[in-house]
Amino acid sequence: MATPLGTCKKLNIKKDVRITKADLPLHCPPSDSVGWCSHPRVFLAIETSKTKSSRCPYCGTKYSLVSDVQ
Numbered sequence: 001m002a003t004p005l006g007t008c009k010k011l012n013i014k015k016d017v018r019i020t021k022a023d024l025p026l027h028c029p030p031s032d033s034v035g036w037c038s039h040p041r042v043f044l045a046i047e048t049s050k051t052k053s054s055r056c057p058y059c060g061t062k063y064s065l066v067s068d069v070q
Contacts, residue, residue, distance in 0.1 A: 018066045019046070026063055028056040 019026060026046050029038040039058035046054040052065040 015061050017061060017063050019063055020066060020068045021047075022068070026054070028059065028061055028063070 017030075024047060026044045027041050028044060029035075029041065039056075042056060042058060044054040044056065044063060046052060046063055046065050049065075053062060055062045
């Protein structure tokens with residue numbers, strides 16, 4: 001039996017993600033996301049961005065680079 005499409009929307013729903021330098025190189029979808037309902041992996045050059053943020057062109061998730069110490 002196929003998985004309902006509505007289930008897919010619930011699995012990869014984070015839209016604002018804060019990352020640290022330990023998470024680099026950054027790619028979307030992240031390694032911990034469910035692969036069967038994800039878009040192709042795309043690498044995002046967040047560390048060279050003036051705003052230290054980047055948005056995935058496929059799903060719109062916004063990633064923000066934060067300092068390791070908070």
